[in-house]
Amino acid sequence: MQESQKRLGNKVKIGPTTTHRLGLIATERIAKGQVILSLPCENNNDDTFPVLTVMTAKQVFQDVLPDSFDSWTGDAGLLAMLLLHHVAHDANTPMPFRTAWLQALPTMEEMTHHPYFWSEADQEVLQMSSTNKIYQRLDDMEEDFAWWKKQVLDVNRQRFPESVHDQPCFSWTGFQWAMAVIQSRSFFLDGALRCIPLLDMCNHDDAAEEIQTASAGGFFGSGGNKNAQLIADRNYEVGQEVFCSYGPKSAADYLLEHGFCPEQCWKTAVSELTFELDPNDRFRDDKLDILEFETYDQAPMDPVQTFDVVSSTSTGTTQTDGSPDPAMMQFLRLCKLGSTDAFLLESIFRKDVWGFMALPVSESNELAVVNTIAETCQRALDEFNECADDRGPEVCKKLRQAETWALSKTIAFVQREKEALDLKEYYQERRLKDLGLDSEWSPEDDDMVGDDLSFGQTRAPGGADYDW
Numbered sequence: 041m042q043e044s045q046k047r048l049g050n051k052v053k054i055g056p057t058t059t060h061r062l063g064l065i066a067t068e069r070i071a072k073g074q075v076i077l078s079l080p081c082e083n084n085n086d087d088t089f090p091v092l093t094v095m096t097a098k099q100v101f102q103d104v105l106p107d108s109f110d111s112w113t114g115d116a117g118l119l120a121m122l123l124l125h126h127v128a129h130d131a132n133t134p135m136p137f138r139t140a141w142l143q144a145l146p147t148m149e150e151m152t153h154h155p156y157f158w159s160e161a162d163q164e165v166l167q168m169s170s171t172n173k174i175y176q177r178l179d180d181m182e183e184d185f186a187w188w189k190k191q192v193l194d195v196n197r198q199r200f201p202e203s204v205h206d207q208p209c210f211s212w213t214g215f216q217w218a219m220a221v222i223q224s225r226s227f228f229l230d231g232a233l234r235c236i237p238l239l240d241m242c243n244h245d246d247a248a249e250e251i252q253t254a255s256a257g258g259f260f261g262s263g264g265n266k267n268a269q270l271i272a273d274r275n276y277e278v279g280q281e282v283f284c285s286y287g288p289k290s291a292a293d294y295l296l297e298h299g300f301c302p303e304q305c306w307k308t309a310v311s312e313l314t315f316e317l318d319p320n321d322r323f324r325d326d327k328l329d330i331l332e333f334e335t336y337d338q339a340p341m342d343p344v345q346t347f348d349v350v351s352s353t354s355t356g357t358t359q360t361d362g363s364p365d366p367a368m369m370q371f372l373r374l375c376k377l378g379s380t381d382a383f384l385l386e387s388i389f390r391k392d393v394w395g396f397m398a399l400p401v402s403e404s405n406e407l408a409v410v411n412t413i414a415e416t417c418q419r420a421l422d423e424f425n426e427c428a429d430d431r432g433p434e435v436c437k438k439l440r441q442a443e444t445w446a447l448s449k450t451i452a453f454v455q456r457e458k459e460a461l462d463l464k465e466y467y468q469e470r471r472l473k474d475l476g477l478d479s480e481w482s483p484e485d486d487d488m489v490g491d492d493l494s495f496g497q498t499r500a501p502g503g504a505d506y507d508w
């Protein structure tokens with residue numbers, strides 16, 4: 041690893057830290073704003089620098105994955121399988137950098153702080169302490185692994201060994217390890233998840249800079265390629281640990297992905313609400329059609345959607361009101377659209393209906409929306425209350441408290457909204473305004489009797505054949 045490090049620049053080396061296991065240590069004075077590391081986002085051509093990307097994973101597994109391959113664990117699952125491929129085969133390949141990097145990764149025993157390796161009892165407490173569900177993640181992993189096992193791994197155990205040097209590899213435990221490794225040390229860069237050796241050794245500090253992308257230059261530079269860069273957020277002296285920030289994530293995401301929660305993430309309480317388009321909705325097909333094809337430039341939307349509800353925990357800020365995500369309101373207005381508002385699902389509105397949902401549709405629709413939000417928040421709160429305070433790891437209690445805050449603020453917000461529903465402007469009113477028909481009508485209004493009207497005819501409100 042040392043030789044490769046020299047080529048990559050000498051500002052840092054990998055070394056033991058007091059933060060967590062290994063980290064990056066300054067080997068020279070680094071000034072604030074300087075580029076500490078600049079590494080390729082993709083594999084270089086001679087294949088010595090093993091950046092783990094989805095593209096590489098698809099190449100490595102192209103003979104065993106169908107074109108239609110889709111999975112619950114998504115990009116992280118593919119990178120995990122690619123990591124296991126390196127574990128299984130790179131020991132036999134003379135690529136010292138890869139071997140050294142693989143050897144520097146945490147072993148299963150060093151990952152016991154990660155929730156995937158908690159006891160079942162502690163996992164159960166975590167499940168009850170957050171709306172971001174660990175069981176969902178474990179189920180997704182189990183389902184994907186079952187598919188890989190049956191379709192790919194068991195078919196060729198020579199290529200996909202269950203263990204290597206007595207360490208689990210292409211087995212369920214090996215996959216769990218690889219998922220935890222990938223999720224805890226990959227960055228979403230240039231539109232994709234990437235695990236970049238060396239950069240993946242950088243520990244988190246709230247004050248530090250997030251890893252950024254920049255046009256490639258220097259050692260790996262070539263036309264159009266991107267590099268991942270670590271920029272110094274402060275001056276570093278020789279021997280000091282340098283840091284990056286893993287970015288703004290909820291406490292639950294930090295715990296489930298990185299196995300720890302930095303201080304910063306407690307300053308904003310985040311909880312998740314999941315809603316589903318009612319399977320028995322009589323307008324379900326129309327609504328599915330809108331979600332799939334008519335959400336403008338957004339990707340097709342699933343009938344099940346999860347949204348964050350967010351509230352600052354520090355007093356004196358303006359963000360403490362728990363106001364819901366506009367995208368959540370838009371989705372829910374569509375889900376609840378019915379009775380006298382159902383005309384908006386007519387085909388003539390098909391191109392516009394998603395846009396209409398960005399604003400209140402009718403008082404009854406808005407009431408259904410705020411009631412649904414309040415009920416969903418309350419259900420989550422009831423589940424938290426079932427968990428005794430002294431059960432499980434301390435971080436679970438902190439999670440329950442933070443999410444309770446976010447959910448309670450949201451309930452308070454929608455309660456206020458509910459009391460002011462009659463003050464909102466709804467679709468019909470907006471439409472009348474657009475058409476200039478919102479003023480009081482009186483027969484004396486000269487301009488209501490146009491030249492093209494015959495004697496005794498007027499354009500009374502409601503009498504026109506407008507395209508509603």
Ligand SMILES: C[S@@+](CC[C@H](N)C(=O)[O-])C[C@H]1O[C@@H](n2cnc3c(N)ncnc32)[C@H](O)[C@@H]1O
Binds near residue numbers: 239245297
């Ligand atoms: C990208 S790796 C960093 C290298 C890691 N220290 C190692 O030895 O492999 C990320 C993992 O390091 C740990 N970590 C990073 N920053 C931390 C911090 N500020 N406090 C506690 N653990 C941290 C977490 O376990 C996290 O999942």
